[in-house]
Amino acid sequence: MxxxxxxxxxxxxxxxxxxxxxxxxxxxxxxxxxxxxxxxxxxxxxxxxxxxxxxxxxxxxxxxxxxxxxxxxxxxxxxxxxxxxxxxVREVAGSSDFPIKKMPTRVTTLEKLAPDVIVMTLQLPANETLQYRAGQYVEFMLRDGKRRSYSIANAPESGGPLTLHIRHMPGGLFTDQVFTTMKERDILRFEGPLGTFFVRDDSDKPMILLASGTGFAPIKAIVEHERAKDTKREMVLYWGGRRPQDLYMDTLCRQWADEIPNFKYVPVVSDALEDEHWSGRRGYVHSAVMEDVPDMSGYQVYACGAPIVVESAKRDFVQQCKLPEDEFYADAFTSQADLLKP
Known part of the structure; x- marks a missing residue:
């Protein structure tokens, strides 16, 4: 039926x-x-x-x-x-413009940028292309029907292999494999593109880009995409981590701030150790946004990262900073451990 x-x-x-x-x-x-x-x-x-x-x-x-x-x-x-x-429900224009495909892919590089972060590069079959919007993700199809989702970290305009940012979750079915036994030239299968986390092009509002940890991956793709199309919209990226090493592409973000006229970068660290000599902003990343932009009534927010960060940001931005609820767009990185929490 x-x-x-x-x-x-x-x-x-x-x-x-x-x-x-x-x-x-x-x-x-x-x-x-x-x-x-x-x-x-x-x-x-x-x-x-x-x-x-x-x-x-x-x-x-x-x-x-x-x-x-x-x-x-x-x-x-x-x-x-x-x-x-x-x-x-408000539908998302353009979310079904590109076909969702299942395809094999070859691991070409595994580069560790932090003790718990690997950048994985994937080569598609020679006769295949993957059209996607900056911010979308793919799902790896694993044994026993299990799946694991990872955002594409490079813009569609890059034209090269796909890159993913993978954080090690100890005991994780997939990430333990990535950090221990996986090697270059291994074959995986994925389905994509998926998700509706991408920039709404029908607006010219300034954008607050909020990332925690590897939630930076789709934000990176969005910044690269907006730069490629020479956007005139203002963008400010707030990237938060517990320790300075969690901001594993900090140098790239600072380079963007030097090169992109309408882009600003604010790194935020919550638990820096004394010997790390962190001189930047401290505390919760979404609190830093609220300090700098107490009135968000004229903004759009694109947030990605741990569920607690995304949920706190939406609640506080809407309740305390006048952000219209329908101008908060998010992709919460829910792990299997998160799903087991009440």
Missing amino acids: SFQITVQPSGHQFSCDEDETVLAAAIRAGVGLPYGCKNGACSSCKGKVLEGSVSHKAHQRRALSEEEEAAGQSLFCCAVPHSDLVLE
Whole structure:
């Protein structure tokens, strides 16, 4: 059995099987519902069910509270329909412009830039190309149907191999392999491009780019893309880490600040040791943004990194700094450990 799904205000329609999530059906039909993690942790795909009923697979209550669910809110990545549905959600223009492909790829380089960060370079098959938007990600297809997601860290205009920034999660199914047994010329398989984290080109508002740790990867792609198209929009990048070594491409960011007229860079470190002689900003990265921009009513924010950073930034920017809620765009890097947290 399948159900008819109607999206308002666009009026787009698609069918959804009874055991399929609304988001999976939308992606299959090329309908641009917003989404990020696809596993019920980040709330990027949240919308309202105006008509019909759904049930939710396992998800994090911080992404959809019981009160929100009772009020008709839904996480479409976890929502399974029990009837025809009418949804209210703002679609993302351009999210389905490029085909989602499954393909093999060869590891060409593994470069360690920090004790727990490796930059992986991937070569696509000679007869294949991957069209994507700066900020999107790919999913590696692993054993037993498991998947792991990583943002593409170079802009589409680079025209070369794909680069990914991979942080070691001790005990992690994939990252343990990357940091121990994986070697150059190994073959992997991935699916992509995925996600709706990319710059909305219909705006000329200044952009606050907020990154924590390897959340810098899609932000790097966005900066390179905006530079390639000679954007006139102002960009300020706040990159946070616990220690100075976590800002593993700090030199590149400082180079951007020297070379790109409308770009500023603010590194922030929360737990620098005395012998590291850190002279820059200290504390939480999203707090630094609030100190510098107390009124965000005329801004867009693009945030990527640990869920706690993304969630804190959205809450505080909207509640305390007048940021319009629909001008906060995010990609929370949810690990398997994050998914096990209540």
